[in-house]
Amino acid sequence: MDETRHGMSPRRPWRQIVSRVGAAMLLLVGCAEQPTDQSPEMEPTITYAAGVDQVTLNAGSAEGVSTRADMLSARIYPGVFVWGPGGQFVPNTDIATAQLLPGAQRSAVYRINVDARYSDGVPLTCTDFLLAWRAQVTEGFAGFAPVYDQVEKVFCEPGARKFIVTFKEDYGDRWQELFATGQVLPSHTIAQRAGVSMEELNDMLLTGDPSTLAPIAEIWNTGFRLSSFDPTLAVASGPYQVVAVDPGVSVTLAANPQYLGDEPQTARIVIYAFGKEPSGNGELPAPDVADLTWLTTVPWVHDAADTQVTTVTPQAGSLTDSLVLARGGLFADAANRRAFAACIDQQTVAAVSAEISGIEVHPVGARLVHTAGGEHGKLADIAQAHIPANMEAAAPLRGAVIRIGHLPGHRRYAAMVDAIAQSCAPAGVTVVDASDDYTSLGALQDEYGQGNIDAFLTPLSTREGFSRLAADTDDPTMLRAEEQRLWEEVLTIPLADEPRVAIVHNTIGQVVPNTAETGIGWNMDRWTILAPGKEKVTPNTGS
Structure with a gap:
């Protein structure tokens, strides 16, 4: 095993990480209690590319939901x-x-x-x-x-x-x-x-x-x-606590000594932000674990000798890329929300998402079940009815301009918005990509006229975004009634499965892929660095 990957040798690039992010104004949490007597560069460390923007730890805020803060806050x-x-x-x-x-x-x-x-x-x-x-x-x-x-x-x-x-x-x-x-x-x-x-x-x-x-x-x-991280405010309740932040680049976690449960298997986790994942070709090694929404531009699946050193698991995730619609402005009227949904061809949007991500996904016409789940058949007819565009039903919006926001820098989201624009153009509906340097759910226009976008593109679970949902979804009759009601209200528009890929280096154990809200990091405190000779045999998949 290459010990320099995991911080067990002075040659470990952890020292390089500290010097590099220090130059980038690393916010070190000086008052944080060190979990061991080892110096940071000698502590076992796993690096993790979470594929999300690092903005906040508050996963209950509109800002946090928009940026998938639950993937950072999981532990x-x-x-x-x-x-x-x-x-x-x-x-x-x-x-x-x-x-x-x-x-x-x-x-x-x-x-x-x-x-x-x-x-x-x-x-x-x-x-x-x-x-x-x-x-x-x-x-x-x-x-x-x-x-x-x-x-x-x-x-x-x-x-x-x-x-x-x-x-x-x-x-x-x-x-x-x-x-x-x-x-x-x-x-x-x-x-x-x-x-x-x-x-x-x-x-x-x-x-x-x-x-x-x-x-x-x-x-x-x-x-x-995280841009102004205060360790005295953001004290942790889980097995890990934040000990360093390089704003917009990485967050470093260490064991929380006050946590009553089992202590983490690995002393430190460095989580890289979206777009800041080291490729492995520079001074920093590639991430040990990655949970991404694209596979087309991941250079570290193979090593320099073109040997696959990772296990790659691409799949259509359990979340659904969706549009969350504003409650004010044009979309204060449910009839306008229904008309907008009618001009969108989910099949086209899904195809664009699959092309950009390199991962097969399916169009989605239902909110309450996943396309791969056993419950999907109960709603298949309802879902299918809403996947193709219906220009006649979209007619009430002719001449309207719809502003869609999404997180900046996400090429796949931009391509999906463009696909929606092309789908709605024949209905006389103009769709504009209204994303700027930072756009979130908080920018949706409300009933008071606050906000500057009409819809926000983001992945949602089969439960998120619906306050009134109360049905026992094990009952097919109630499930169908709820889905039909949601298509009348159209507070969200499901588009396609979220593409997801788990990439795990063969020196890391106990990583369990999870495409739900918290992602693969749901059990990161159980991740282990395998001893020499115990590395996993890597199947040649997903390359």
Whole structure:
């Protein structure tokens, strides 16, 4: 095994990483507790290309959802439940346990693990969870997790380790989606920053007055951005904590000594941002693990001798590339939303995505099931009816201009928007790529006229973006009714499977590909560096 790949030799380019990012104004977290007695360049290190923009750790914000912050926060701020690789909910009892209670009006009781604490030693309390809910339902907070609209109230006493969530009438089926990865943030550090006590913060959150909460909202919205990372604010609850940030380039994680669960198998993880992945041809080695949405321009599948040294797993992912439509402006009217959906030919959009990514994907005409899932057949006729363009149904939008935003620098997204523009042009609808240096879901025009885009292109799960969804999706009749209702509302437009590829070097073990929200990093604390002679035999696939 080449030990220089993983930080176990002074020759390891980790020293080069430190010097390089230092020149780029690396933000070192000096107060972070070192997980071992080794110097950083000697510690075992795995490098990981997550294929996402590194903007914030707050995965519950519109900014975080737009940039897939949950892929960064997977093991920094783990949720009460984790999405496993099979699409199943995996309870995370290191944080809390939860139970849905019976009754005419459903409620769920949560018990926070008595040993759960942040990396600064402060215990998790129900106020952290109260804040997670309040940030999604109160004006001033830039949240984007519509499932919280189903919650009527959170009962929380300051400092308590037990709390109850009460749902609105007819809701509660989606209780396991609450308090997900990157959504439960440290309320005590936010309170300290705002200059209020935890008791005062708890009362403010229970009351929910937007003007009173404005300073809290500002910290929640912006305080977890990586461009101005503050280690005293963004203390971690998971097995890893952030110890260094090179803004826009990489984030370095180290073991959180306060975490009560099993300590990480590997001391450090360096996560590279989208477009900043080392090719392996320069001074830095190629990433040990990659979770990307393209395979056409990945140079490190083979080594210099053209021997494949990685396992490559391309697939149509479990998320769906979708358009999230604005709630204001032109799309305040559901008839206009339906007309826009009608002019889009999903087959063409999917073909463009596949061509750019080098990964086969399928057009998608349903939101509630994945194209490869066993449930898809129950909605096949509904989905198929919405895949081809229907120019007659698009007629009400003739003469309209639709502005679509997406993250900048993503060639595949730009090509998909262009395909939508070509599809809608015969209907007299002009589609404009309105992305700038930074565009997110927060730029969608709202009912007050704020915002400068009409739609945002982003991958969504079969649950994201829908606050009203309440049906038991195991019931085919209810599933069909819900999907048909969503096609009447058209708050989102499904386009195509998100292409995904996992690339894992043969010296790395216990990596389990996962195309859900948190990606392959869902169990990164279990990743191991294999001993010499124990390397995996690499199948010659995906090259």
